[in-house]
Amino acid sequence: MISKKVNTVQEAIQGIKNDMTIMFGGFGLCGIPENTIAELVKTETSNLTCISNNAGVDDFGLGLLLQKKQIKKMISSYVGENAEFERQMLSGELDVELIPQGTLAERCRSAQAGIPAFFTPAGYGTEVAEGKEVREFNGKMHIMEHAFKADFAIVKAWKGDEAGNLVFKGTARNFNSCMAGAAKITIAEVEELVPVGTLDPNQIHIPGIMVQRIFQGEKFEKRIEQRTVRQRN
Amino acid sequence: MLTKEDIAKRIAQELKDRYFVNLGIGIPTLVANYIPKGIDVEFQSENGVLGMGPFPFKGEEDADIINAGKQTITTLPGASFFDSALSFGMIRSQKVDLTILGAMEVSENGDIANWKIPGKMVKGMGGAMDLVASAENIIVAMMHVNKAGESKILKKCTLPLTGVGCVKKVVTELAVLEITPKGFKLLERAPGISVEHIIASTEADLIIEGDIPEMTID
Numbered sequence: 001m002i003s004k005k006v007n008t009v010q011e012a013i014q015g016i017k018n019d020m021t022i023m024f025g026g027f028g029l030c031g032i033p034e035n036t037i038a039e040l041v042k043t044e045t046s047n048l049t050c051i052s053n054n055a056g057v058d059d060f061g062l063g064l065l066l067q068k069k070q071i072k073k074m075i076s077s078y079v080g081e082n083a084e085f086e087r088q089m090l091s092g093e094l095d096v097e098l099i100p101q102g103t104l105a106e107r108c109r110s111a112q113a114g115i116p117a118f119f120t121p122a123g124y125g126t127e128v129a130e131g132k133e134v135r136e137f138n139g140k141m142h143i144m145e146h147a148f149k150a151d152f153a154i155v156k157a158w159k160g161d162e163a164g165n166l167v168f169k170g171t172a173r174n175f176n177s178c179m180a181g182a183a184k185i186t187i188a189e190v191e192e193l194v195p196v197g198t199l200d201p202n203q204i205h206i207p208g209i210m211v212q213r214i215f216q217g218e219k220f221e222k223r224i225e226q227r228t229v230r231q232r233n
Numbered sequence: 234m235l236t237k238e239d240i241a242k243r244i245a246q247e248l249k250d251r252y253f254v255n256l257g258i259g260i261p262t263l264v265a266n267y268i269p270k271g272i273d274v275e276f277q278s279e280n281g282v283l284g285m286g287p288f289p290f291k292g293e294e295d296a297d298i299i300n301a302g303k304q305t306i307t308t309l310p311g312a313s314f315f316d317s318a319l320s321f322g323m324i325r326s327q328k329v330d331l332t333i334l335g336a337m338e339v340s341e342n343g344d345i346a347n348w349k350i351p352g353k354m355v356k357g358m359g360g361a362m363d364l365v366a367s368a369e370n371i372i373v374a375m376m377h378v379n380k381a382g383e384s385k386i387l388k389k390c391t392l393p394l395t396g397v398g399c400v401k402k403v404v405t406e407l408a409v410l411e412i413t414p415k416g417f418k419l420l421e422r423a424p425g426i427s428v429e430h431i432i433a434s435t436e437a438d439l440i441i442e443g444d445i446p447e448m449t450i451d
Contacts, residue, residue: 102321
C-alpha cells in the first residue's frame, strides 16, 4: 500500500502558491471541501484561478475566498447565489469565465482521463462558441473544448482510506468524482478516514492512484442552501 | 390567466409513460406535483441523481441529497447517484426524453435566452446550454410578458442566447404555443383569455388555424 495520508490540513495545502489554478469539487454547498477552503482563507495565497461549478455563498465556501479577494478568476457554470461575486464581476475586479455545466464536468473528466480536447453541442450558436473550432458530426454542430490544466484539485469525499481510495455519498459525488486526478496534485478531505482494507474494493468510486494527499477533516458544517421539506399528513 | 401552478399542471399533461424528465428551477420544478395517473416517469437532476422523490419530511433533510436547485430532496426506490460527467453524458446521449425549463425570451425559430442580461444580471447558464443543445423535446415554462408588460415571445431574441432552434413548445399564463418551421402556432388559450388578447401580448407573429380551444386544467 502506498500511503497518501497527511496529518493536517496545513500539510495538505503545502505548495499552493499565488497565481495557481485550483479545482474545487462540490455543487452549490453540497460536497465542498470546506476544511481546505477554510484553511486557504487563513493563508495570504492570492491571485488564484478557481475552477468550481459555483462560487459558494457570501459567507461560506468559495465566497470566503472571494471576500478576502484571494481569487483573480472564477471558471464556473452558475454563480447566482452570491451577491459579492456579482458585485466583483460587474465592477470588473473579478475575471469570470462562465461555461456550460456539462462542458465544465467534461473538461475535468478529460483532464482526469488524459484526453486533450473533445467536441460538444453545448453552447453552439451562443457566445460560448466564440473563437472555438466548430465541426459537424452526424448532422449536428459541435464546438471543440479543451481539458483543464490545473495545479491542484481539492475534493471532498464521505469515506476514504490511507491508500487514497474514495467513496462519496448521495449527490455530494458531483464534481468531486470528476476532479479527482484531474490536476497535478489531488487533495482529498474526507469525513471519515478508515483503516486500509475496510473499504470493499467493489464499492470504491475513485481509486487511490488519483489522490496524492488525503486527510480527515476536523469538522463538517455541511450547510444546506435551500432547506425544503414537506409536512406529514 | 394561469397561475404558476396551472402552468405546471398544463405542462404535466405532456408527460408520457416511461419518460425520463429533467426539470429546471422555478415553475418546472412544480410539474413533479402533477404527474398524470397511471404513467411511470423518472426525474433526473443534473447534479447527479435519477429517481428523485418529494421533499423530505421536516427533520429528515440530508445536506448530501439535493437537486440542481440546491433544494433538499429524497429518492424513490430504484434511484441512483452519479457524478456530473456521467449526468451530462446521459443528457447529451439523449437518454433524457424531455427537458422542461424557464426562459427570459423565446424566438419563433426556437432560440432561447435565459442566462444573462448584459451589464445587469449574470447568473450563468448552469446546465441549460447542455440540456437545450441535446434534448429532443424541450418545453419552456415562462410568463408571456415581462414586468414592464413587454412580450417575451419574440421574432428574434435580444438577450444572449442559451441555445438555437431547440424549443418545441411554450406554455405561458396565456397560451400554449408550438414552434413550427413557420414560427409560433397558437394551440390553446388560457381559460377566459381571448385570441385577440394573446395576439396583443405577443411580439412575434402567430399562426392561428380555426377555433383555438381553451386549455383543460383540473
